[in-house]
Amino acid sequence: MTIAMVFFGFAMMLGLILLGVPIAVSLVAVGMLSGLLAFGWPFVQSTGAVVWSVQNEHILTAIPMFVLLGELMLRSGIADRMYQALSVWLGRLPGGLLHTNIGCCALFSATSGSSVATAATIGTVALPPLEARGYPMRQALGSLAAGGTLGILIPPSVNLLVYGSITNNSIGQLFVAGLLPGLLLSGLFMVFILWSNRGQREEVSLPLKQKLTASRHLLPPLVIFGIVMGSIYSGVATATESAALGVVAALLIIWRSGRFSRELLEACFLQTARITGMILLIITAAFLLNLSVSITGIIDDLTAWVTGFGLSPLTLLLILMVFYLVLGMFMDVLSMQVVTIPVTYPIVMAMGIDPIWYGVFIVVMCELGMITPPVGMNLFVVQSVRKDGGGIEDVMWGALPYALIMLLFALLLMAVPQIALWLPALMG
Numbered sequence: 001m002t003i004a005m006v007f008f009g010f011a012m013m014l015g016l017i018l019l020g021v022p023i024a025v026s027l028v029a030v031g032m033l034s035g036l037l038a039f040g041w042p043f044v045q046s047t048g049a050v051v052w053s054v055q056n057e058h059i060l061t062a063i064p065m066f067v068l069l070g071e072l073m074l075r076s077g078i079a080d081r082m083y084q085a086l087s088v089w090l091g092r093l094p095g096g097l098l099h100t101n102i103g104c105c106a107l108f109s110a111t112s113g114s115s116v117a118t119a120a121t122i123g124t125v126a127l128p129p130l131e132a133r134g135y136p137m138r139q140a141l142g143s144l145a146a147g148g149t150l151g152i153l154i155p156p157s158v159n160l161l162v163y164g165s166i167t168n169n170s171i172g173q174l175f176v177a178g179l180l181p182g183l184l185l186s187g188l189f190m191v192f193i194l195w196s197n198r199g200q201r202e203e204v205s206l207p208l209k210q211k212l213t214a215s216r217h218l219l220p221p222l223v224i225f226g227i228v229m230g231s232i233y234s235g236v237a238t239a240t241e242s243a244a245l246g247v248v249a250a251l252l253i254i255w256r257s258g259r260f261s262r263e264l265l266e267a268c269f270l271q272t273a274r275i276t277g278m279i280l281l282i283i284t285a286a287f288l289l290n291l292s293v294s295i296t297g298i299i300d301d302l303t304a305w306v307t308g309f310g311l312s313p314l315t316l317l318l319i320l321m322v323f324y325l326v327l328g329m330f331m332d333v334l335s336m337q338v339v340t341i342p343v344t345y346p347i348v349m350a351m352g353i354d355p356i357w358y359g360v361f362i363v364v365m366c367e368l369g370m371i372t373p374p375v376g377m378n379l380f381v382v383q384s385v386r387k388d389g390g391g392i393e394d395v396m397w398g399a400l401p402y403a404l405i406m407l408l409f410a411l412l413l414m415a416v417p418q419i420a421l422w423l424p425a426l427m428g
Helices: 002-018 023-039 041-055 058-075 077-088 097-112 117-131 137-152 158-168 169-198 207-235 241-256 262-296 297-306 313-327 333-350 355-369 377-385 391-416 418-427
Strands: none
Touching: 002 023, 002 333, 023 041, 023 262, 023 333, 041 262, 058 077, 058 097, 058 117, 058 158, 058 207, 058 241, 058 262, 077 097, 077 117, 077 207, 097 117, 097 137, 097 169, 097 207, 117 137, 117 377, 137 158, 137 169, 137 355, 137 377, 137 391, 158 169, 158 262, 158 333, 158 355, 169 207, 169 241, 169 355, 169 391, 169 418, 207 241, 241 262, 262 333, 297 333, 313 333, 313 355, 313 391, 333 355, 355 391, 355 418, 377 391
């Protein structure tokens, strides 16, 4: 009976979200209903303490800091100059500017922490030169949609931060764990571009002096990334403190470039408030749901039920892989995380799977969901910035090879877990 209630509650949440009910409302509705049925009015009285504790959790302060950091990088023009600087180095490779798309997405991800912001920013900058040079539109759009997904894996990552806050794992270790997989996945994307464009080469080759001059525009994102990750890796600062250091560094760089203005700050602060409010509301709702499932003992029963099948950790991960692949076709990343992590996390912990590794695995599968139709967020973001009037099927077909690469990469993570665990072990 308990297991049936779990599946009914999950189906109810999923149904409400698919019907267009806001994520936070769906989570609270299911959580409050189950708590009321189990404990009555005393459960409702206990929720106030949960809301207060979540809103006063210092780890979550990092979310607005990293969102603000990405907004400053986006609106100050740093991304435009970064794209131009990378293009002079990567333009001679087979595939030309397609490599620049991936490289620039990876570099921007290292400061923004947001997949949607990465795809929208680099897409806006990259599409005009791609169209002017006659690149196949499917290849161009697919590389931008896939490159944008790196924003939730390469640290700082808001989604790794959300995972850490829900599961009470070290944000610093999660950030460090996502670095090598993010860089390796970027490399696999570029290898695919090399292979699919073999025999082709860009005609324009700039003198070395001009390339070195253009490279100065790569320094701001590299400096900010070095400050954020260096302070975390060395143990000098927590994730929240490193985010604040990154914001201060970005403000100084923007001030030195002469682009510092009240209008810039106002736009960045307003957008940061909107995004942060949405994220924190959803996280608060997720914790209310966690309260109901924890005090009712449903998760313990579900864990015992799953482990009773005698599944190996590999078999369980393969099942979860299919589960997240299907779920990603209908839900956005944040919805998938807050709905499924409270259910799946205790089960994989009972199987002895490393929690830091599982965080990276979850984010990789969420990345895949961002480019799988019909609800792949990055597909719509990239489609929205193109100006030629083509259909979204171009983006979908262009992103398909990268989705297959992500699936293979998830299998590689299972086979070689040290890809995600090597750097955290050194940090420890």
